[in-house]
Amino acid sequence: MKNFIPAVALLGLSAAVGDVQAASGNPEKGAETAAMCVACHQSDGGGKHVEGGESWPRLAGLNATYIAKQLHSFKEGSRQNPSMMPFANTLGDQQIADVAAYYAQLEPTQGQGGEETPQAVLDRGQQIAERGDWSRYIVSCKSCHGPGSRGAGDTFPGIAGQHAGYIKAQLKAWQAGTRSNDPQNLMGAIAKRMTDEDIEAVAAWLATRTPEAE
Protein backbone atom coordinates (compact mmCIF):
# COMPACT_ATOMS: atom_id res chain seq x y z
CA MET A 1 0.00 0.00 0.00
CA LYS A 2 2.79 2.37 0.89
CA ASN A 3 4.23 2.22 -2.57
CA PHE A 4 0.90 2.35 -4.27
CA ILE A 5 -0.06 5.85 -3.20
CA PRO A 6 2.96 7.67 -4.66
CA ALA A 7 2.55 5.68 -7.86
CA VAL A 8 -1.02 6.89 -8.23
CA ALA A 9 0.03 10.41 -7.43
CA LEU A 10 2.74 10.24 -10.06
CA LEU A 11 0.33 8.87 -12.61
CA GLY A 12 -2.05 11.70 -11.83
CA LEU A 13 0.72 14.23 -12.22
CA SER A 14 1.91 12.95 -15.57
CA ALA A 15 -1.65 12.87 -16.85
CA ALA A 16 -2.08 16.49 -15.78
CA VAL A 17 1.12 17.55 -17.53
CA GLY A 18 0.00 15.74 -20.66
CA ASP A 19 -3.29 17.64 -20.62
CA VAL A 20 -1.56 20.98 -20.28
CA GLN A 21 0.65 20.20 -23.26
CA ALA A 22 -2.33 19.13 -25.33
CA ALA A 23 -4.08 22.38 -24.51
CA SER A 24 -1.14 24.72 -25.00
CA GLY A 25 0.81 22.83 -27.66
CA ASN A 26 4.50 22.50 -28.28
CA PRO A 27 5.84 25.29 -30.49
CA GLU A 28 8.95 23.31 -31.49
CA LYS A 29 6.88 20.44 -32.80
CA GLY A 30 4.53 22.97 -34.31
CA ALA A 31 7.40 24.46 -36.31
CA GLU A 32 7.76 21.14 -38.14
CA THR A 33 4.07 20.96 -38.91
CA ALA A 34 4.18 24.56 -40.11
CA ALA A 35 6.34 23.54 -43.04
CA MET A 36 3.14 22.87 -44.96
CA CYS A 37 1.81 26.37 -44.15
CA VAL A 38 4.64 28.59 -45.31
CA ALA A 39 3.68 28.67 -48.98
CA CYS A 40 0.79 30.92 -48.11
CA HIS A 41 1.33 32.07 -44.53
CA GLN A 42 5.03 32.76 -45.22
CA SER A 43 8.01 31.70 -43.20
CA ASP A 44 7.58 34.56 -40.73
CA GLY A 45 3.87 33.79 -40.30
CA GLY A 46 3.06 37.18 -41.77
CA GLY A 47 0.77 35.95 -44.54
CA LYS A 48 0.14 38.22 -47.48
CA HIS A 49 -2.38 40.74 -48.74
CA VAL A 50 -3.23 39.83 -52.32
CA GLU A 51 -5.08 42.66 -54.04
CA GLY A 52 -8.05 41.24 -55.94
CA GLY A 53 -7.16 37.67 -54.99
CA GLU A 54 -7.26 35.46 -51.95
CA SER A 55 -5.32 37.06 -49.11
CA TRP A 56 -3.57 34.89 -46.56
CA PRO A 57 -3.90 35.99 -42.96
CA ARG A 58 -1.03 36.80 -40.68
CA LEU A 59 -0.91 34.10 -38.02
CA ALA A 60 2.17 35.38 -36.20
CA GLY A 61 1.24 36.56 -32.74
CA LEU A 62 -2.40 35.49 -32.83
CA ASN A 63 -3.81 33.78 -29.76
CA ALA A 64 -2.99 30.04 -29.79
CA THR A 65 -6.42 28.93 -28.61
CA TYR A 66 -8.01 31.04 -31.31
CA ILE A 67 -5.78 29.56 -34.05
CA ALA A 68 -6.48 26.02 -32.86
CA LYS A 69 -10.19 26.67 -32.86
CA GLN A 70 -10.05 27.90 -36.45
CA LEU A 71 -8.29 24.74 -37.59
CA HIS A 72 -10.95 22.63 -35.90
CA SER A 73 -13.59 24.80 -37.56
CA PHE A 74 -12.10 24.15 -41.02
CA LYS A 75 -12.27 20.42 -40.27
CA GLU A 76 -15.85 20.47 -39.10
CA GLY A 77 -17.06 22.91 -41.78
CA SER A 78 -18.09 25.97 -39.78
CA ARG A 79 -15.33 27.74 -41.73
CA GLN A 80 -15.45 26.81 -45.36
CA ASN A 81 -12.37 27.53 -47.40
CA PRO A 82 -11.15 25.38 -50.29
CA SER A 83 -7.51 26.37 -49.75
CA MET A 84 -7.42 25.61 -46.04
CA MET A 85 -9.66 22.57 -45.76
CA PRO A 86 -7.27 19.96 -47.22
CA PHE A 87 -4.48 21.09 -44.91
CA ALA A 88 -6.64 21.25 -41.81
CA ASN A 89 -7.98 17.80 -42.54
CA THR A 90 -4.52 16.28 -42.32
CA LEU A 91 -3.93 17.60 -38.81
CA GLY A 92 -4.72 15.72 -35.63
CA ASP A 93 -5.66 17.44 -32.38
CA GLN A 94 -2.11 17.46 -31.04
CA GLN A 95 -0.67 18.81 -34.30
CA ILE A 96 -3.28 21.56 -34.26
CA ALA A 97 -2.32 22.54 -30.73
CA ASP A 98 1.36 22.48 -31.64
CA VAL A 99 1.11 24.52 -34.82
CA ALA A 100 -1.14 27.02 -33.06
CA ALA A 101 1.43 27.39 -30.28
CA TYR A 102 4.14 27.89 -32.88
CA TYR A 103 2.41 30.74 -34.68
CA ALA A 104 1.25 32.36 -31.44
CA GLN A 105 4.83 32.90 -30.28
CA LEU A 106 6.06 34.47 -33.54
CA GLU A 107 6.54 38.22 -33.71
CA PRO A 108 3.52 39.86 -35.39
CA THR A 109 4.15 41.64 -38.68
CA GLN A 110 2.39 44.69 -40.08
CA GLY A 111 -0.82 44.32 -42.09
CA GLN A 112 -0.99 45.30 -45.74
CA GLY A 113 -3.70 46.61 -48.00
CA GLY A 114 -4.55 49.95 -46.42
CA GLU A 115 -1.61 51.95 -47.76
CA GLU A 116 -3.33 53.44 -50.81
CA THR A 117 -6.70 54.01 -49.18
CA PRO A 118 -8.03 57.59 -49.35
CA GLN A 119 -8.19 59.43 -46.01
CA ALA A 120 -11.98 59.76 -46.07
CA VAL A 121 -12.32 55.99 -46.35
CA LEU A 122 -9.84 55.45 -43.53
CA ASP A 123 -11.80 57.91 -41.40
CA ARG A 124 -14.95 55.89 -41.95
CA GLY A 125 -13.02 52.74 -41.09
CA GLN A 126 -11.75 54.31 -37.89
CA GLN A 127 -15.29 55.29 -36.96
CA ILE A 128 -16.52 51.72 -37.37
CA ALA A 129 -13.54 50.23 -35.55
CA GLU A 130 -13.52 52.61 -32.60
CA ARG A 131 -17.04 54.00 -32.27
CA GLY A 132 -19.26 51.85 -34.45
CA ASP A 133 -22.20 53.13 -36.45
CA TRP A 134 -25.14 52.87 -34.11
CA SER A 135 -27.50 54.36 -36.69
CA ARG A 136 -27.42 50.86 -38.20
CA TYR A 137 -26.58 49.05 -34.98
CA ILE A 138 -23.04 48.27 -36.06
CA VAL A 139 -21.14 48.10 -32.78
CA SER A 140 -17.48 49.05 -32.80
CA CYS A 141 -14.82 46.40 -33.51
CA LYS A 142 -13.08 47.22 -30.27
CA SER A 143 -16.15 46.48 -28.16
CA CYS A 144 -15.41 42.78 -28.68
CA HIS A 145 -11.88 42.69 -30.13
CA GLY A 146 -10.54 44.70 -27.20
CA PRO A 147 -8.61 47.95 -26.89
CA GLY A 148 -7.24 48.98 -30.28
CA SER A 149 -8.92 45.84 -31.70
CA ARG A 150 -5.70 44.04 -30.74
CA GLY A 151 -7.61 41.06 -29.36
CA ALA A 152 -9.15 40.05 -26.03
CA GLY A 153 -8.65 36.66 -24.44
CA ASP A 154 -8.86 33.34 -26.25
CA THR A 155 -12.06 34.05 -28.13
CA PHE A 156 -11.73 37.44 -29.79
CA PRO A 157 -8.71 37.64 -32.09
CA GLY A 158 -6.55 40.64 -32.67
CA ILE A 159 -7.59 42.18 -35.99
CA ALA A 160 -5.48 45.34 -35.85
CA GLY A 161 -2.59 44.94 -38.26
CA GLN A 162 -4.27 42.09 -40.11
CA HIS A 163 -4.30 42.22 -43.91
CA ALA A 164 -7.18 44.21 -45.43
CA GLY A 165 -7.94 41.54 -48.01
CA TYR A 166 -8.32 38.89 -45.35
CA ILE A 167 -10.56 40.99 -43.07
CA LYS A 168 -12.73 41.86 -46.03
CA ALA A 169 -13.00 38.23 -47.09
CA GLN A 170 -13.99 37.14 -43.59
CA LEU A 171 -16.72 39.75 -43.19
CA LYS A 172 -18.08 38.67 -46.57
CA ALA A 173 -17.85 35.02 -45.52
CA TRP A 174 -19.99 35.81 -42.49
CA GLN A 175 -22.47 37.58 -44.73
CA ALA A 176 -22.56 34.59 -47.08
CA GLY A 177 -22.75 32.06 -44.26
CA THR A 178 -19.53 30.29 -45.25
CA ARG A 179 -18.09 31.27 -41.88
CA SER A 180 -20.22 30.72 -38.81
CA ASN A 181 -17.81 29.62 -36.10
CA ASP A 182 -18.19 32.70 -33.91
CA PRO A 183 -19.71 32.33 -30.45
CA GLN A 184 -23.40 33.21 -30.40
CA ASN A 185 -23.30 34.68 -33.89
CA LEU A 186 -21.66 37.77 -32.37
CA MET A 187 -19.73 38.60 -35.54
CA GLY A 188 -22.28 37.27 -38.01
CA ALA A 189 -25.02 39.55 -36.71
CA ILE A 190 -22.84 42.62 -37.14
CA ALA A 191 -21.31 41.60 -40.48
CA LYS A 192 -24.74 41.25 -42.02
CA ARG A 193 -25.50 44.90 -41.23
CA MET A 194 -22.39 46.16 -42.98
CA THR A 195 -22.31 47.51 -46.52
CA ASP A 196 -19.51 46.78 -48.99
CA GLU A 197 -18.24 50.30 -48.32
CA ASP A 198 -18.20 49.72 -44.55
CA ILE A 199 -16.25 46.50 -45.03
CA GLU A 200 -13.79 48.11 -47.41
CA ALA A 201 -13.23 51.00 -45.01
CA VAL A 202 -12.83 49.05 -41.79
CA ALA A 203 -10.57 46.44 -43.41
CA ALA A 204 -8.27 49.14 -44.73
CA TRP A 205 -8.20 51.02 -41.43
CA LEU A 206 -7.42 47.91 -39.38
CA ALA A 207 -4.64 46.92 -41.78
CA THR A 208 -2.89 50.22 -41.03
CA ARG A 209 -2.96 49.68 -37.23
CA THR A 210 -0.16 48.10 -35.24
CA PRO A 211 -0.95 44.58 -34.04
CA GLU A 212 0.54 45.16 -30.60
CA ALA A 213 0.20 47.94 -28.04
CA GLU A 214 2.94 50.51 -28.44
Add this chain to the structure above:
Amino acid sequence: MIRTLLQTALSGALLTWACIPAHAQPNDAAAQDYIKTLTDMGFPAPKENQLVHIPPTMEDLEDADIHPELKRVIRRGYDLFTNTQQLRGENVFNNMNCSSCHLGEGRMPFSAPIWPAAVTLPDYRGKNGHVNSLEERIAGCFAYSMNGKPPAYGSDNMIALSAYHSWLATGVEMYPKQAIYGRGFPAPERPEELSYSRGKELYAENCAVCHQEDGSGMRVDDQTAYPALWGDGSNNWGAGMVRIFTAAGFIKNNMPLGQPRSLSDQEAWDIAYFMVSQERPQDPRYTGDVKATAEKHSNFHKHSMYGKVRDSDGRLLGDHDNTGSKPFLKPDNIQPRSFK
Protein backbone atom coordinates in the same frame (compact mmCIF):
# COMPACT_ATOMS: atom_id res chain seq x y z
CA MET B 1 -28.37 67.09 -39.02
CA ILE B 2 -30.28 67.75 -35.82
CA ARG B 3 -33.51 65.91 -35.97
CA THR B 4 -36.14 66.18 -33.32
CA LEU B 5 -39.66 65.29 -33.95
CA LEU B 6 -42.88 64.64 -32.20
CA GLN B 7 -44.25 61.31 -33.15
CA THR B 8 -47.92 62.00 -33.65
CA ALA B 9 -49.01 58.75 -35.18
CA LEU B 10 -49.58 55.34 -33.70
CA SER B 11 -47.09 52.59 -34.25
CA GLY B 12 -47.67 52.42 -37.98
CA ALA B 13 -44.98 55.03 -37.86
CA LEU B 14 -43.40 54.43 -41.19
CA LEU B 15 -46.54 55.15 -43.13
CA THR B 16 -47.42 58.27 -41.25
CA TRP B 17 -44.52 60.62 -41.54
CA ALA B 18 -46.76 62.94 -43.51
CA CYS B 19 -48.41 63.67 -40.16
CA ILE B 20 -45.27 65.19 -38.67
CA PRO B 21 -46.21 68.61 -37.40
CA ALA B 22 -44.81 71.54 -39.27
CA HIS B 23 -42.62 72.68 -36.36
CA ALA B 24 -40.67 69.45 -36.44
CA GLN B 25 -37.61 69.54 -38.60
CA PRO B 26 -36.81 65.96 -39.42
CA ASN B 27 -34.79 64.88 -42.34
CA ASP B 28 -37.59 62.49 -43.18
CA ALA B 29 -35.53 59.81 -44.82
CA ALA B 30 -32.99 59.80 -42.02
CA ALA B 31 -35.67 59.73 -39.33
CA GLN B 32 -37.44 56.90 -41.11
CA ASP B 33 -34.20 54.98 -41.34
CA TYR B 34 -33.58 55.59 -37.65
CA ILE B 35 -36.94 54.22 -36.59
CA LYS B 36 -36.78 51.39 -39.09
CA THR B 37 -33.37 50.26 -37.84
CA LEU B 38 -34.75 50.13 -34.32
CA THR B 39 -38.00 48.38 -35.20
CA ASP B 40 -36.14 45.90 -37.41
CA MET B 41 -34.05 45.06 -34.35
CA GLY B 42 -37.24 44.37 -32.44
CA PHE B 43 -37.56 47.62 -30.54
CA PRO B 44 -41.06 49.04 -30.24
CA ALA B 45 -41.99 51.90 -32.55
CA PRO B 46 -42.61 55.28 -30.93
CA LYS B 47 -46.02 55.61 -29.32
CA GLU B 48 -48.42 58.42 -30.00
CA ASN B 49 -47.14 61.75 -28.75
CA GLN B 50 -43.73 60.42 -27.77
CA LEU B 51 -40.75 62.68 -28.23
CA VAL B 52 -38.29 61.12 -30.67
CA HIS B 53 -34.91 62.79 -30.77
CA ILE B 54 -31.96 61.66 -32.85
CA PRO B 55 -28.92 62.94 -30.98
CA PRO B 56 -26.11 64.41 -33.07
CA THR B 57 -22.95 62.37 -33.54
CA MET B 58 -19.32 63.36 -33.05
CA GLU B 59 -19.14 63.65 -36.84
CA ASP B 60 -21.99 66.19 -36.69
CA LEU B 61 -20.04 68.11 -34.07
CA GLU B 62 -17.28 68.87 -36.55
CA ASP B 63 -19.80 70.58 -38.84
CA ALA B 64 -21.73 72.36 -36.09
CA ASP B 65 -21.88 76.14 -35.99
CA ILE B 66 -20.66 76.56 -32.42
CA HIS B 67 -17.56 78.09 -30.89
CA PRO B 68 -14.44 76.00 -31.50
CA GLU B 69 -13.65 76.13 -27.80
CA LEU B 70 -17.04 74.59 -27.03
CA LYS B 71 -16.33 71.86 -29.57
CA ARG B 72 -13.08 71.15 -27.79
CA VAL B 73 -14.82 70.87 -24.43
CA ILE B 74 -17.57 68.64 -25.86
CA ARG B 75 -14.89 66.38 -27.34
CA ARG B 76 -13.31 66.17 -23.91
CA GLY B 77 -16.68 65.26 -22.42
CA TYR B 78 -17.10 62.57 -25.04
CA ASP B 79 -13.62 61.26 -24.31
CA LEU B 80 -14.33 61.13 -20.57
CA PHE B 81 -17.65 59.44 -21.21
CA THR B 82 -16.23 56.70 -23.41
CA ASN B 83 -12.92 56.32 -21.57
CA THR B 84 -13.85 57.11 -17.99
CA GLN B 85 -11.04 54.81 -16.91
CA GLN B 86 -8.68 57.76 -17.44
CA LEU B 87 -10.07 58.99 -14.09
CA ARG B 88 -9.23 55.68 -12.38
CA GLY B 89 -7.88 56.12 -8.87
CA GLU B 90 -9.19 59.67 -8.70
CA ASN B 91 -12.88 59.55 -9.55
CA VAL B 92 -13.34 55.94 -10.66
CA PHE B 93 -12.47 52.92 -8.53
CA ASN B 94 -13.83 50.09 -10.64
CA ASN B 95 -13.53 48.87 -14.25
CA MET B 96 -16.49 50.76 -15.68
CA ASN B 97 -16.79 53.46 -18.31
CA CYS B 98 -19.91 55.61 -18.62
CA SER B 99 -20.41 53.95 -22.01
CA SER B 100 -20.36 50.49 -20.40
CA CYS B 101 -24.03 50.94 -19.56
CA HIS B 102 -25.02 53.86 -21.82
CA LEU B 103 -24.38 52.16 -25.15
CA GLY B 104 -23.75 53.99 -28.38
CA GLU B 105 -21.80 56.69 -26.52
CA GLY B 106 -24.91 57.69 -24.59
CA ARG B 107 -26.99 58.14 -27.72
CA MET B 108 -28.96 54.90 -27.95
CA PRO B 109 -32.63 54.74 -27.02
CA PHE B 110 -33.48 51.87 -24.61
CA SER B 111 -29.92 52.13 -23.30
CA ALA B 112 -30.54 55.04 -20.93
CA PRO B 113 -29.66 57.74 -23.45
CA ILE B 114 -28.11 60.61 -21.53
CA TRP B 115 -29.54 63.62 -23.36
CA PRO B 116 -32.86 63.54 -21.46
CA ALA B 117 -30.96 64.50 -18.30
CA ALA B 118 -29.92 67.74 -19.97
CA VAL B 119 -33.52 68.79 -20.70
CA THR B 120 -35.38 67.38 -17.68
CA LEU B 121 -33.05 68.55 -14.90
CA PRO B 122 -33.07 70.27 -12.47
CA ASP B 123 -35.78 67.99 -11.16
CA TYR B 124 -36.78 66.19 -8.00
CA ARG B 125 -35.19 62.74 -7.61
CA GLY B 126 -36.71 60.16 -5.35
CA LYS B 127 -33.36 58.47 -4.88
CA ASN B 128 -31.94 61.33 -2.81
CA GLY B 129 -35.12 63.22 -2.05
CA HIS B 130 -34.21 66.62 -3.43
CA VAL B 131 -33.99 68.64 -6.62
CA ASN B 132 -30.90 67.64 -8.58
CA SER B 133 -28.98 69.52 -11.24
CA LEU B 134 -27.39 67.82 -14.25
CA GLU B 135 -24.01 67.90 -12.51
CA GLU B 136 -25.49 66.32 -9.42
CA ARG B 137 -27.06 63.60 -11.52
CA ILE B 138 -23.70 62.86 -13.14
CA ALA B 139 -22.17 62.85 -9.65
CA GLY B 140 -24.62 60.11 -8.70
CA CYS B 141 -23.25 57.88 -11.45
CA PHE B 142 -19.72 58.43 -10.19
CA ALA B 143 -20.64 57.70 -6.56
CA TYR B 144 -22.54 54.50 -7.30
CA SER B 145 -22.02 53.09 -10.80
CA MET B 146 -18.34 53.99 -10.92
CA ASN B 147 -17.85 53.20 -7.21
CA GLY B 148 -16.00 56.46 -7.02
CA LYS B 149 -15.82 60.11 -6.09
CA PRO B 150 -17.49 62.57 -8.46
CA PRO B 151 -15.35 65.24 -10.13
CA ALA B 152 -15.90 68.50 -8.26
CA TYR B 153 -18.98 70.50 -9.25
CA GLY B 154 -17.92 73.17 -11.69
CA SER B 155 -14.60 71.47 -12.42
CA ASP B 156 -13.30 71.21 -15.98
CA ASN B 157 -14.18 67.53 -16.21
CA MET B 158 -17.66 68.01 -14.80
CA ILE B 159 -18.40 70.84 -17.21
CA ALA B 160 -17.01 68.83 -20.11
CA LEU B 161 -19.29 65.90 -19.25
CA SER B 162 -22.27 68.25 -18.86
CA ALA B 163 -21.48 69.88 -22.19
CA TYR B 164 -21.47 66.49 -23.90
CA HIS B 165 -24.90 65.73 -22.41
CA SER B 166 -26.26 69.10 -23.52
CA TRP B 167 -24.78 68.77 -27.00
CA LEU B 168 -26.58 65.46 -27.47
CA ALA B 169 -29.83 67.21 -26.50
CA THR B 170 -29.35 69.90 -29.15
CA GLY B 171 -32.70 71.13 -30.45
CA VAL B 172 -34.87 69.55 -27.76
CA GLU B 173 -37.02 71.95 -25.74
CA MET B 174 -36.38 72.25 -22.00
CA TYR B 175 -38.78 70.36 -19.74
CA PRO B 176 -40.54 68.62 -22.62
CA LYS B 177 -44.13 67.68 -21.89
CA GLN B 178 -44.10 64.54 -24.02
CA ALA B 179 -42.84 61.22 -22.81
CA ILE B 180 -39.41 60.47 -24.25
CA TYR B 181 -39.09 57.51 -26.62
CA GLY B 182 -36.60 54.90 -25.37
CA ARG B 183 -35.76 56.73 -22.12
CA GLY B 184 -33.99 54.69 -19.44
CA PHE B 185 -33.82 50.93 -19.67
CA PRO B 186 -37.49 50.05 -20.14
CA ALA B 187 -38.09 46.70 -18.45
CA PRO B 188 -40.16 44.00 -20.09
CA GLU B 189 -43.13 42.77 -18.09
CA ARG B 190 -41.99 40.85 -15.05
CA PRO B 191 -42.68 37.14 -15.41
CA GLU B 192 -44.54 35.35 -12.63
CA GLU B 193 -41.52 33.45 -11.40
CA LEU B 194 -37.81 34.17 -11.54
CA SER B 195 -35.25 31.40 -11.38
CA TYR B 196 -31.72 31.87 -10.05
CA SER B 197 -30.56 28.50 -11.40
CA ARG B 198 -32.02 29.13 -14.82
CA GLY B 199 -30.43 32.59 -14.77
CA LYS B 200 -27.08 31.04 -13.93
CA GLU B 201 -27.31 28.62 -16.88
CA LEU B 202 -28.44 31.34 -19.26
CA TYR B 203 -25.61 33.55 -18.05
CA ALA B 204 -23.08 30.82 -18.84
CA GLU B 205 -24.56 30.35 -22.31
CA ASN B 206 -25.08 33.96 -23.30
CA CYS B 207 -22.90 36.28 -21.24
CA ALA B 208 -19.83 34.50 -19.92
CA VAL B 209 -17.96 34.52 -23.24
CA CYS B 210 -17.24 38.20 -22.58
CA HIS B 211 -18.10 38.88 -18.93
CA GLN B 212 -16.52 35.59 -17.72
CA GLU B 213 -18.02 32.95 -15.45
CA ASP B 214 -17.09 34.95 -12.36
CA GLY B 215 -18.60 38.18 -13.67
CA SER B 216 -15.31 40.03 -13.55
CA GLY B 217 -15.27 40.96 -17.24
CA MET B 218 -11.89 41.46 -18.83
CA ARG B 219 -9.14 44.05 -18.83
CA VAL B 220 -6.59 44.16 -21.65
CA ASP B 221 -3.61 46.51 -21.78
CA ASP B 222 -4.87 48.23 -18.63
CA GLN B 223 -8.14 49.08 -20.32
CA THR B 224 -11.59 47.64 -19.84
CA ALA B 225 -12.49 45.30 -22.69
CA TYR B 226 -15.64 43.91 -21.05
CA PRO B 227 -17.15 45.51 -17.95
CA ALA B 228 -17.42 43.64 -14.67
CA LEU B 229 -20.98 42.71 -13.76
CA TRP B 230 -20.28 42.04 -10.10
CA GLY B 231 -17.38 41.89 -7.70
CA ASP B 232 -14.87 44.61 -6.90
CA GLY B 233 -14.56 45.76 -10.51
CA SER B 234 -18.26 46.49 -10.85
CA ASN B 235 -20.77 49.09 -9.69
CA ASN B 236 -21.53 49.22 -5.97
CA TRP B 237 -24.77 48.33 -4.20
CA GLY B 238 -26.11 51.85 -4.61
CA ALA B 239 -26.10 51.88 -8.43
CA GLY B 240 -29.34 51.83 -10.36
CA MET B 241 -28.29 48.65 -12.12
CA VAL B 242 -28.66 46.63 -8.89
CA ARG B 243 -32.41 47.07 -9.17
CA ILE B 244 -33.63 43.95 -10.88
CA PHE B 245 -36.03 45.72 -13.25
CA THR B 246 -33.27 48.05 -14.40
CA ALA B 247 -30.93 45.12 -15.02
CA ALA B 248 -33.67 43.20 -16.84
CA GLY B 249 -34.41 46.25 -18.98
CA PHE B 250 -30.74 46.72 -19.79
CA ILE B 251 -30.25 43.07 -20.71
CA LYS B 252 -33.42 42.74 -22.79
CA ASN B 253 -32.70 45.87 -24.81
CA ASN B 254 -28.93 45.67 -25.17
CA MET B 255 -27.46 42.21 -24.65
CA PRO B 256 -25.81 40.18 -26.05
CA LEU B 257 -24.02 43.09 -27.66
CA GLY B 258 -25.24 43.56 -31.21
CA GLN B 259 -28.28 41.35 -30.63
CA PRO B 260 -30.74 43.41 -28.62
CA ARG B 261 -34.21 41.98 -27.94
CA SER B 262 -32.99 38.48 -28.78
CA LEU B 263 -33.56 37.08 -25.29
CA SER B 264 -37.09 36.36 -24.15
CA ASP B 265 -38.55 38.45 -21.33
CA GLN B 266 -38.25 35.47 -19.01
CA GLU B 267 -34.60 34.94 -19.98
CA ALA B 268 -33.73 38.61 -19.48
CA TRP B 269 -35.33 38.63 -16.03
CA ASP B 270 -33.73 35.34 -14.98
CA ILE B 271 -30.26 36.53 -16.02
CA ALA B 272 -30.89 39.84 -14.25
CA TYR B 273 -32.00 38.01 -11.10
CA PHE B 274 -28.81 35.94 -11.16
CA MET B 275 -26.63 38.97 -11.83
CA VAL B 276 -28.09 41.21 -9.11
CA SER B 277 -27.80 38.37 -6.60
CA GLN B 278 -24.00 38.56 -6.62
CA GLU B 279 -21.76 40.52 -4.28
CA ARG B 280 -20.34 43.94 -5.09
CA PRO B 281 -18.81 46.88 -3.20
CA GLN B 282 -20.79 48.35 -0.34
CA ASP B 283 -23.48 50.99 -0.87
CA PRO B 284 -21.90 54.37 0.01
CA ARG B 285 -25.03 55.07 2.06
CA TYR B 286 -24.17 52.15 4.38
CA THR B 287 -24.90 52.86 8.03
CA GLY B 288 -22.85 49.95 9.32
CA ASP B 289 -25.86 47.65 9.24
CA VAL B 290 -27.08 46.22 5.95
CA LYS B 291 -30.66 45.66 7.10
CA ALA B 292 -30.92 49.18 8.49
CA THR B 293 -29.41 50.64 5.33
CA ALA B 294 -31.80 48.68 3.13
CA GLU B 295 -34.71 49.87 5.28
CA LYS B 296 -33.56 53.50 5.29
CA HIS B 297 -33.42 53.45 1.49
CA SER B 298 -36.30 51.07 0.96
CA ASN B 299 -37.70 53.08 -1.95
CA PHE B 300 -34.54 52.00 -3.79
CA HIS B 301 -33.57 48.71 -2.20
CA LYS B 302 -37.04 47.20 -2.32
CA HIS B 303 -36.10 46.52 -5.96
CA SER B 304 -32.64 45.10 -5.17
CA MET B 305 -31.28 42.01 -3.41
CA TYR B 306 -29.33 44.16 -0.93
CA GLY B 307 -29.96 43.08 2.63
CA LYS B 308 -31.82 40.00 1.44
CA VAL B 309 -30.86 36.36 1.77
CA ARG B 310 -29.82 34.60 -1.43
CA ASP B 311 -31.80 31.37 -1.63
CA SER B 312 -29.10 29.36 -3.40
CA ASP B 313 -26.70 29.48 -0.44
CA GLY B 314 -28.36 31.43 2.36
CA ARG B 315 -25.94 34.36 2.10
CA LEU B 316 -27.10 37.75 3.35
CA LEU B 317 -26.17 40.02 0.44
CA GLY B 318 -24.40 43.31 1.15
CA ASP B 319 -23.45 42.27 4.69
CA HIS B 320 -19.82 43.39 4.58
CA ASP B 321 -17.67 46.50 4.68
CA ASN B 322 -15.81 45.91 1.42
CA THR B 323 -15.59 49.06 -0.68
CA GLY B 324 -13.59 47.42 -3.49
CA SER B 325 -10.47 49.33 -4.49
CA LYS B 326 -12.01 52.58 -3.25
CA PRO B 327 -10.27 53.64 -0.02
CA PHE B 328 -13.38 55.24 1.51
CA LEU B 329 -17.08 54.50 1.82
CA LYS B 330 -18.86 57.72 0.92
CA PRO B 331 -17.54 60.51 -1.29
CA ASP B 332 -17.54 63.78 0.64
CA ASN B 333 -19.18 65.76 -2.15
CA ILE B 334 -22.41 63.74 -2.14
CA GLN B 335 -24.53 65.78 0.25
CA PRO B 336 -28.16 66.18 1.14
CA ARG B 337 -29.70 69.47 0.08
CA SER B 338 -32.73 71.24 1.47
CA PHE B 339 -32.95 74.62 -0.30
CA LYS B 340 -33.72 76.22 3.07
